[in-house]
Amino acid sequence: MQAQPKDLPSLDRLLNSPLLAEPCQAHGRSLLTQEARALLDELRAQARQGGLARAALEEGALCAALxxxxxxxxxxxxxxxxxxxGTVLHTNLGRALLADEALQHVMAMMAAPNNLEFDLSSGGRGDRDSMVEALLCEITGAEAATVVNNNAAAVLLSIAALGGGREVIVSRGELVEIGGAFRMPDVMAAAGARLVEVGTTNRTHAADYERAIGPNTAMLMKVHTSNYRVQGFSSAVDEASLAPIAHAHGLPLVTDLGSGSLVDLAQWGLPREPLPQEMLKAGCDVVTFSGDKLLGGPQAGLIVGDKALVQRIRKFPMKRALRMSKLPLAALEATLRLYLQPERLTRDLPTLRMLTRPLADIQAQAARLQAPLAQALSPRYAVATSEMLGQIGSGSLPVESLPSAGLLIAPAGTAKKGLGTALDGLATALRGLPLPVLGRVQQDRLWLDLRCLDERQEAQLLAQLPQLQEALA
Structure with a gap:
């Protein structure tokens, strides 16, 4: 039986239903009124089109819908x-997970006033950089340090403060673009500097920098190409070779490392990334890097180096617009403190814990999950354990892979032309769970790489299998 527009209750009648007393008390009448009005408008439109059943207007059904x-x-x-x-530092999923110590420190600093810009010793105004500067200097060996809200901001601020209105020399092979079409030439222009390109895409020599230096040169810059790799007939000038050239002309050498590892990953059998402390020893005057990639902290742009140059950067007017707020600053401080105990990093820092997780542990987890997942997806899908290759992610070590393991899910008895639809349906159902599950579809399979699945989330995944089964029914 179809309902007519006149059959709909009035707004007041709906809101005064005893069935809405509890939600009205919990959420307030304003929100319920707004949503009730929108609900009645939608139902009225359906009734005018002849598509509204009378059962939808029963008091219980209306209140449940509201x-x-x-x-x-x-x-x-x-x-x-x-x-x-399979990507540990997934840009679209928030990159690094914070350590427990960082989460606890953030909560404590959010729940009470704190000394963000208050000097407890003198009783006067303080500098928020002081929360992390000493730690950064101790870890990297820098003379001074300052922080901003991300590494793109760190690069922008450094160029603006040290090279604004003048020329900055960069190799053509290092004019990178990172996510969101953020290109180094555009950064230069936004910072008010004039980009001077030297060398070619695949080969740049020391003489190229020498010839480009002129009376209007402000600085030389290196950009670590962490999100791509040029292979084959290629050459570049490293920082140790470039620093003497810059200093002979009285120019600073600034390098952007991007991914920001503070420890040598090779000690755990992982591919190594250049470290800020190595760049400073090589003669770099200013080094910028990220906080939420290999460092394993919150989103941040870290700037370390020569005291006088860092002070110029810190005092540049743009710094205030790019500064970190108390929440990520508290997380960064707590994360940096973990590096004072390097032997515990693979236990206490989630990023390193996941990157160094033993393959045997991941394989054992895949074996545990195979049967319950297969039962939940039967008979539409078949589930098998498999070796996999993951990646670090977020532009770090783009051509390197991480041996891993997980589950391969394939539609059972589905024709080739229907595979895509079946896999998309499963991926959609997994994303629709209360705690969404994200895998990757490739080679006519849904791949669930388990490297990042800890014990807590394993239990949560298993608890959701009945809901997944219901969604696919």
Missing amino acids: RQRVEARLAPRMRAVINLS
Whole structure:
């Protein structure tokens, strides 16, 4: 039986239902009124089109629909997910996970006033950089340090403060573009510097820099190509060779490392990335790097180096617009403190814990999960354990892979032309779980790489299998 527009209750009648007393008290009448009005408008439109059943207008059904709308309206847009993509530092999934110490410190600093810019010794105004500067100098060997809200900001600020209005020399092979079409030439222009390109895409020599230096040169710059690799007939001038050229002309050498590892990953059998402390020893005057990649902390841009140059950067007017707020600064301080105990990093720092996780542990986890997942997906899908290759991610070591293991899911009895639809349906169902599960579809399979799945999330995944089974029914 179809309902007519006149059959809909009035707004007041709906809101005064005893079934809405509890949600009205919990959420307030304003929100319920707004959602009730929108619900009635939608139902009225359906009734005019002849597509509204009378059962939808029963008091219980209307109140249930309204409660669902209110819950959906109040649900957070940013949600935790289970990352089974095979990429440890996934840019779209928030990159590095914070350590427990960092989370606890953030909560403590958010729950009470703190000395963000207050000097407890003198009782006067303090500098928020002081929260992390000493730690950064101790870890990297720098004379001074300052921090901003991300590494793109660190590069922008450094160029603007040290090279604004003048020329900055960079190799053509290092004019990188990072996510979101953020290109080094555009950064130069935004910072007010004039880019001077030297060398070619694949080969740049020391003489190229020498010839480019002129009376209007402000600095020489190196950019670590962490998000791509030029192989074959190629050459570049390293920092140790470039520093004497810069200093002979009274110019600073600035290098952008991007990924920001503070420890040598090779000690755990991982590919190594250049370290800020190595760049400083090689003669670099200023080094910039990220906080939320290999360092394993919050989003931040870290600037370390010569005291006088860092002071110029810190005092540049743009710094205030790019400064870190108390929340990520607290997380960064707590993360940096972990580096004072390097033997514990693979236990206490989630990024390193996941990167160094033994392959045997991942394989054992895959074996545990295979049967319950196969039962939940039967008979539509078949599940098998498999060796896999993951990656570090976020532009770090782009051509290197991480041996891993996980689960391969394939549609059972599906024709070739229907594979894509079946896999998309499964991927959609996994993303629709209360705690969304994200894998990757390739080679006519859904791949669930388990490197990033800890014990807590393993239990959460298993608990959601009945809901997954229901969603696919």
